[in-house]
Amino acid sequence: MATDSQTTGPARSLSEKFYFTVWRWHFYAGLYVIPFLIMLAVTGLVMMYIAVFSGRDGEHISVTPTGVALSLEQQSQAALSALPDATLVEWIGTAQADRASVFRVKSEGTQHLVAVNPYDATVIDSWVRQAGWYDFANDIHGTLLIGDTGDRLIEIAAGLGIVLVLTGLYLWWPRTTGLRTVLVPDLAARGRALWKSLHAVTGFYISVVLVLFLLSGLSWTGIWGEKLVQAWSSFPAEKWENVPLSDDTHANMNHGAIKDVPWALEQTLMPESGSDAGIEGLPADVPATVDSIAMLGRALGYEGRFRINFPSGETGVWTLSQDSMSNDSDCPTCDRTVHIDQHTGKILADVGFADYSLMGKSMAVGIALHEGDMGLWNLILNTVFCLSVIFVSVSGVVMWIKRRPSGAGRLAAPPAPADLPLWKGAALICVVTSLAFPLVGLTLLAVLAFEVLILGTIPAVKRALS
Structure with missing residues (x-):
C-alpha cells in the first residue's frame, strides 16, 4: 500500500478514494474514542458486579429473622x-x-x-453515601472525575463512537470476498491479517448493542441528553389535574451522580402538599407516617423492594417508588412513582411505565439493559459485550502498531486521497450531525476543517500526521 496517495501510486477510482476517506475517518475517530471505550467498559463491569454481589445501597446486608419486624x-x-x-x-x-x-x-x-x-x-x-468503589467507578464513568468538562468529553466520545461503528461497518462490508469471510474470523491468518479479521468480525457482532449502549449513555449527557432529548421527552407535570407544583424537579431526589429517579421524570416538576387536590390514598383518620405510607404502597401493589422518600419542608410530599434505575427490580416496565400529600394523605400523582413517552420507555428499558439489571442473562450479555469492546479497542491499536513502519516518526494514518472526494457532502453530513448531536457535529466540522485547511497547506503537519 502506498504511504502517501497524494503523491504516489496509480490514480484511484472514486469508490477507492471514498474507501480510503472512510478508513481515514475511522482511524482518527478511533484515536479519540478507544481510551474512552476501554474506560467505559472497565468501569461499567466494576459497577455491574459491585451492584450484583455487594449492592449499591446496602441491599445485601443480611440479618437473622427473629419473629415479627418492628415498625x-x-x-x-x-x-x-x-x-x-x-x-x-x-x-x-x-x-x-x-x-x-x-x-x-x-x-x-x-x-x-x-x-x-x-x-x-x-x-x-x-x-x-457515594464514598465506595461503586461510586468512584460511577464518577469516572460519567465525568472522568472532572465534572462537566469530563461529561462533555465523554459525550463527544460516545457520538464519535457511533461514527466509528458506521465507518467500521462500511469497511467491513465484503467487496471481493464471500460473506463467510466477514462473519467468521480467519484463524489461519497470521500477523496483522489475523488481528484485522478478529477485529472486524468481533466489531460486527457487537455493533448493534454498542450503538444502543452509546445512545443510552448519550441520553445521560449534559448537552444532547439533558438539554435536547430529555427536555422534550420528560413526563409533563401538567397531566396532574389541579395539583399544585413545586419549583423543584424530581432530580432533587437524586444524590450527586447517583441516579435514583427514572430518566423520564428527572426534569418533571414535583407536586406540593398543602391543598385539597388529589384522590383518596390514606383514610381520613389515618395520619401520614412512614408506616402508613408503606402500608399504602403495598395496598397499591408495591411488592419486594421499594422506597419511600420523606417530605422535605412543609410543602414536601411522601414519595413511593420502585424502578430499575435504583436496582429495586429487574423489571423496567414495572416502574412506578406515587406522590402523597403529607397533610391529607391524598395521592397527588401516580406515574408508571405506561405514562412515559416513547423515549422515556426506551430509556427505562435501555438503562436497565445498560446496567445489567434484568437478570442473569443480562449480566452474562454485558460481561461478554464489555470484554469484546475492550478486545476490539486493543486489537485496533495492535493493527495500527503492526501497520506503522518501524521507527517512523509520524502517526502513519491511512493515506488521504489527492482530491478529498465528496468533501462537500461530508461537510453537509457534519452540519446535519451538528443539529442532532451538537458537540459531535462541531467536532466533526473541526476535524474536517483541520483536514482541508491545515493538512492541505502545512507540509510539516501533514508529514507528522500522515
Missing part, C-alpha cells in the same frame, strides 16, 4: 440516633425477610446510609 418508625428512630443532627431522607425496603432495612439520612450536610436490623432496631452499620 418502620422504630427502625427510623434507631437510624437517626446513629448520627448527630440527622434528618430522614429515604427508606430503602428489603427484598427478603433476611435483609437489613436501609435508611438514607442527612447529617451535618452529608448524606449517609444506615443499615438497621428490622427485628430489634439495632444499627448494623453506617457509611457515607
